[in-house]
Amino acid sequence: MRWTATHVVELALFTLLCPISAIYADEAYQVDFHHVLLGVPQAETTFLDRPSATSKAALLYTLSQSSILGAINPKDGSVVWRQQLANGSGLLKAPAGGDTIISAVNGTVQAWDAAEGRLVWGWTGSGEIKALEVVRDGITGQGIYMVTQAVGTRAIIRKLSEGTGALLWEYEDESADIPHGLSVSEAGVHYVALHSGLLQGSKIRVTTLQPSSGLSLDSVTLAADKDIYHATSLILIGRIASHPLLVWPDRTLSNLRLNLLGSNHIINAKLEAGKGNDLDKVQIHAVSTAEDTVDLLVHCQSGMLHWAEVYQFKIRSQTLNRTYRLPSVEGSTTFSATVHSDTSYFIRTTDNDVTLFSSTSGQNLGQWPIQRKPHDRMIQSPSISHAISEVISRGTSRYAVRVALLLSSGDWKLVHNGQESWFRPESLSGVVAAAWADADGQEDLAEDLAAESHSNVVNAYLHRLKRHANDARRFPSWVKVLPDRIIASLSSREPRSGARDSFGFHKVIIGATGSGRLFALAAGEKGKIMWSVQASKIEPGQRWPVESIEIDKDHALVRIFGGESLRVNIRTGIIFDSQFGNPTQSSKTNLILPDISGAAVSIQVKTDGSLGLPKSCHLDANTIVVTQDEEKVIHGWTLGGAKSQLAWKFVPQPNEKIITLATRPSTDPSASIGKALGDRNVLYKFLNPNLLLIGTVTTDTFLASFYILDSVSGSVLHTLTHPNVDATQPVASILSENWLAYSVFSAISDGGAVDTGDAFPASASGHQLVVAELFESSLPNDRGPLGSKSNASSLRPCADDADSPGNNPYVVSQTYIIPAAISSMAVSTTLQGITPRSLLCAVPFLNSVIAIPRGFIDPRRPVGRDAVAAEMEEGLFRHSAVLNFDPKWALNHMREVSGIRKIITSPSMLESTSLVFAFGSLDMFGTRIVPIGGFDILGKGFNKIQLIGTVAALAVGTGLLAPMARKKQIDTRWKGI
Numbered sequence: 001m002r003w004t005a006t007h008v009v010e011l012a013l014f015t016l017l018c019p020i021s022a023i024y025a026d027e028a029y030q031v032d033f034h035h036v037l038l039g040v041p042q043a044e045t046t047f048l049d050r051p052s053a054t055s056k057a058a059l060l061y062t063l064s065q066s067s068i069l070g071a072i073n074p075k076d077g078s079v080v081w082r083q084q085l086a087n088g089s090g091l092l093k094a095p096a097g098g099d100t101i102i103s104a105v106n107g108t109v110q111a112w113d114a115a116e117g118r119l120v121w122g123w124t125g126s127g128e129i130k131a132l133e134v135v136r137d138g139i140t141g142q143g144i145y146m147v148t149q150a151v152g153t154r155a156i157i158r159k160l161s162e163g164t165g166a167l168l169w170e171y172e173d174e175s176a177d178i179p180h181g182l183s184v185s186e187a188g189v190h191y192v193a194l195h196s197g198l199l200q201g202s203k204i205r206v207t208t209l210q211p212s213s214g215l216s217l218d219s220v221t222l223a224a225d226k227d228i229y230h231a232t233s234l235i236l237i238g239r240i241a242s243h244p245l246l247v248w249p250d251r252t253l254s255n256l257r258l259n260l261l262g263s264n265h266i267i268n269a270k271l272e273a274g275k276g277n278d279l280d281k282v283q284i285h286a287v288s289t290a291e292d293t294v295d296l297l298v299h300c301q302s303g304m305l306h307w308a309e310v311y312q313f314k315i316r317s318q319t320l321n322r323t324y325r326l327p328s329v330e331g332s333t334t335f336s337a338t339v340h341s342d343t344s345y346f347i348r349t350t351d352n353d354v355t356l357f358s359s360t361s362g363q364n365l366g367q368w369p370i371q372r373k374p375h376d377r378m379i380q381s382p383s384i385s386h387a388i389s390e391v392i393s394r395g396t397s398r399y400a401v402r403v404a405l406l407l408s409s410g411d412w413k414l415v416h417n418g419q420e421s422w423f424r425p426e427s428l429s430g431v432v433a434a435a436w437a438d439a440d441g442q443e444d445l446a447e448d449l450a451a452e453s454h455s456n457v458v459n460a461y462l463h464r465l466k467r468h469a470n471d472a473r474r475f476p477s478w479v480k481v482l483p484d485r486i487i488a489s490l491s492s493r494e495p496r497s498g499a500r501d502s503f504g505f506h507k508v509i510i511g512a513t514g515s516g517r518l519f520a521l522a523a524g525e526k527g528k529i530m531w532s533v534q535a536s537k538i539e540p541g542q543r544w545p546v547e548s549i550e551i552d553k554d555h556a557l558v559r560i561f562g563g564e565s566l567r568v569n570i571r572t573g574i575i576f577d578s579q580f581g582n583p584t585q586s587s588k589t590n591l592i593l594p595d596i597s598g599a600a601v602s603i604q605v606k607t608d609g610s611l612g613l614p615k616s617c618h619l620d621a622n623t624i625v626v627t628q629d630e631e632k633v634i635h636g637w638t639l640g641g642a643k644s645q646l647a648w649k650f651v652p653q654p655n656e657k658i659i660t661l662a663t664r665p666s667t668d669p670s671a672s673i674g675k676a677l678g679d680r681n682v683l684y685k686f687l688n689p690n691l692l693l694i695g696t697v698t699t700d701t702f703l704a705s706f707y708i709l710d711s712v713s714g715s716v717l718h719t720l721t722h723p724n725v726d727a728t729q730p731v732a733s734i735l736s737e738n739w740l741a742y743s744v745f746s747a748i749s750d751g752g753a754v755d756t757g758d759a760f761p762a763s764a765s766g767h768q769l770v771v772a773e774l775f776e777s778s779l780p781n782d783r784g785p786l787g788s789k790s791n792a793s794s795l796r797p798c799a800d801d802a803d804s805p806g807n808n809p810y811v812v813s814q815t816y817i818i819p820a821a822i823s824s825m826a827v828s829t830t831l832q833g834i835t836p837r838s839l840l841c842a843v844p845f846l847n848s849v850i851a852i853p854r855g856f857i858d859p860r861r862p863v864g865r866d867a868v869a870a871e872m873e874e875g876l877f878r879h880s881a882v883l884n885f886d887p888k889w890a891l892n893h894m895r896e897v898s899g900i901r902k903i904i905t906s907p908s909m910l911e912s913t914s915l916v917f918a919f920g921s922l923d924m925f926g927t928r929i930v931p932i933g934g935f936d937i938l939g940k941g942f943n944k945i946q947l948i949g950t951v952a953a954l955a956v957g958t959g960l961l962a963p964m965a966r967k968k969q970i971d972t973r974w975k976g977i
Contacts, residue, residue, distance in 0.1 A: 023356060034527075048074070061094065061101055114297060129147070130147045143159050154174040155177070190212055203222065221264070227250045235284045247259075287338070340393070350371060368401070422475060435511075504909030506523065506525070517534050518568055521926070655698050657727075659731045661696035664736060685738035685774070702727070718808065730822065734827055741825060742770050828914035839854065840903050842901070843885065848885075861877060
């Protein structure tokens with residue numbers, strides 16, 4: 001076949017007509033990540049249960065230490081639903097065969113749809129709920145029973161209707177005994193209380209009530225003076241197959257006591273320590289499938305040795321006999337019990353294997369070695385603290401065993417026949433501080449280039465040779481990942497880890513939790529956990545007071561209130577330096593500043609706001625430090641040598657308190673000194689890197705004031721005020737470049753904020769967003785009072801002109817009514833500051849993180865009229881007092897991001913893109929945003945294969961047409977002869 005020009009054109013057109021995808025395709029769930037967390041689960045409020053009687057699969061329910069009620073899919077560990085409950089100790093019960101689960105927190109009882117998490121009904125009463133029992137079987141006591149007690153009052157036993165939550169009856173205990181537990185049987189409602197005087201021992205009193213009316217039927221006192229020295233001594237109280245039992249060991253852990261509630265008979269059994277060692281801990285697990293028999297497994301621990309003694313309790317004869325003993329093992333071990341198809345089982349789980357035993361005979365029915373997966377990347381190996389198991393029989397000798405393990409670290413995972421199915425990093429909930437770190441050495445490269453530029457030619461050349469030699473060592477690894485980078489580029493997917501981070505997307509997030517844990521997330525690998533380490537031991541109920549995390553090359557400095565600090569390697573998580581605070585000094589924190597030689601100097605910040613400088617330090621005389629003392633007074637200090645001098649002080653009024661404080665971000669570049677107007681004039685920005693935004697509110701008149709301060713001189717440059725502000729609502733603020741924003745809740749009755757203009761309705765009330773922009777002058781092309789000055793100082797801006805008004809900015813502000821409160825604010829950050837910034841806001845009511853484009857909150861939008869042509873050229877449009885949150889602004893899209901308290905940003909290597917990470921008391925969310933689109937990178941929808949094919953087709957066509965063109969030229973010349 002001979003190729004002609006027509007054939008080549010047809011081939012090129014066919015290549016161009018191949019199907020293509022949209023260039024601006026939505027990248028949701030591709031460039032972002034979301035860690036959906038519930039908080040550290042509690043052993044006593046975590047269980048497996050079917051959401052309804054007709055359901056074949058069970059869900060894993062938990063009420064966490066963060067007061068989050070949720071359901072987990074045991075197959076993949078995903079969250080089916082979750083609900084935020086009130087803070088406080090809680091209880092959780094699931095009625096057998098029901099379609100609801102019952103939660104009790106403080107004095108509130110709520111019924112939730114077990115499948116969907118929908119609230120069915122709620123009941124609130126006085127006092128704290130100490131015990132909860134739910135009965136749904138055929139006995140006459142069907143309903144919800146609870147014991148409540150307020151501080152300084154007597155205990156009250158109440159019964160609620162399971163279907164509606166209505167109060168059916170209540171019984172007040174006239175004694176001053178301490179309520180402990182509750183159990184229901186056919187004989188009645190058994191209320192267990194302890195006499196006071198726990199240090200000297202205590203007696204157990206069991207009161208039996210009539211289930212239908214709450215009338216007292218009987219009261220029995222059990223003599224246990226030498227055993228019950230603390231409420232936790234009663235290990236088990238529950239309704240095991242309609243048999244209410246009470247079990248406790250004696251003080252020496254050598255005997256086991258058992259009582260069938262309703263009787264005064266106590267049964268004793270000997271506990272054997274084994275190998276001559278004393279018992280350290282005892283746990284009880286009970287199951288029952290027969291009407292007259294209960295199997296009790298006593299988990300014994302002596303040092304690192306674990307074993308189990310199994311007893312059988314006969315209801316009718318009230319005898320307790322030891323039937324067998326499970327062999328001892330060393331290391332982390334836990335036992336659990338479960339029932340399936342009228343057959344009961346015991347499951348032993350260790351760090352190495354899962355073993356299934358028959359509860360009646362102790363026969364080993366199966367053993368599965370645990371095949372670990374690096375889910376958590378933990379540096380320390382956590383132990384197993386609790387287990388919830390499920391067994392399904394698949395024949396005479398085949399079993400499916402699923403065990404959900406709660407780890408000592410606060411995480412949990414599920415093991416299915418030895419295979420780790422999933423891992424949930426619940427220990428990472430409650431993040432208190434985080435920072436971005438560069439994992440690819442971009443900062444080191446910038447420092448090397450800066451060193452070369454400031455050296456002579458010879459030293460710079462030698463330094464470059466050394467740098468290139470070090471780069472040559474990475475050549476094998478670069479060649480190894482090159483094919484994956486090419487395939488990833490053509491398929492529009494993210495390259496695997498190890499590839500060079502050309503765009504700056506693969507940064508590392510270093511975080512610290514309130515439970516004392518440090519961790520690192522790989523932002524470019526969908527938030528993958530790189531490492532996790534327990535850096536500090538925190539007691540239950542306490543919080544690790546981390547102040548900030550600062551990145552210095554390849555390590556992170558974690559600063560803790562009280563003067564403590566530690567350093568951790570950002571790549572490995574190894575802690576290599578720790579500094580403890582001095583308890584004899586009133587130290588609040590430490591600052592690390594460079595002296596005139598470049599060496600790091602640690603400066604102590606005391607609780608009274610003063611500074612403690614080392615005597616041998618030599619600091620730059622132009623250093624300014626701003627501190628805040630315990631009385632919320634703000635101090636400005638000038639440093640020089642080894643001395644500090646108080647330059648100014650901001651003291652709130654006696655009835656005034658500080659509610660917010662904001663400074664400019666550490667990375668806040670400004671690409672231009674002015675704003676170009678539509679008529680080609682310029683409004684010059686008021687750019688001052690030393691600005692402070694301080695928000696206060698008076699406690700008597702509820703007047704909120706927001707002060708713009710110069711931190712060098714302490715001068716108040718501008719003030720905005722708002723009357724009738726509710727300080728109990730969230731207040732967030734941000735300061736960036738030459739503009740600021742804050743949100744308050746205000747009930748305005750006579751005009752609103754001072755600088756908002758006439759556009760704000762006088763009768764409006766609710767959540768408000770205030771945005772202000774600072775300029776050097778109100779006139780275009782005017783640099784203000786200092787425009788003609790060659791030098792200026794913040795301390796004496798106009799020293800040679802006594803009549804000058806000073807260098808105060810011209811402020812344009814505007815207020816918007818927003819639909820929900822904002823708990824935290826941040827601004828997008830880019831490398832050069834050319835891209836217009838977006839205002840990032842955490843909205844708890846919507847469980848969302850939104851990015852408001854700067855143009856929508858520009859305070860220069862025309863008020864009461866349409867924009868003219870020049871204003872439209874700037875992107876301005878008519879102002880509206882109400883700013884609705886556009887769903888397209890939600891960075892989390894359809895996800896629900898809960899508990900967000902802070903947002904941090906970092907620039908990428910692309911000017912169009914900013915990295916975002918949001919964290920708080922629960923979830924973690926990360927993404928990257930392009931405020932005005934990805935103008936410097938091809939989108940995922942761009943068909944690179946088609947582009948390469950088109951170029952190749954044109955190259956082939958050119959090669960085929962070239963001989964024909966030459967032949968035509970030769971023929972033309974011959975014809976002309």
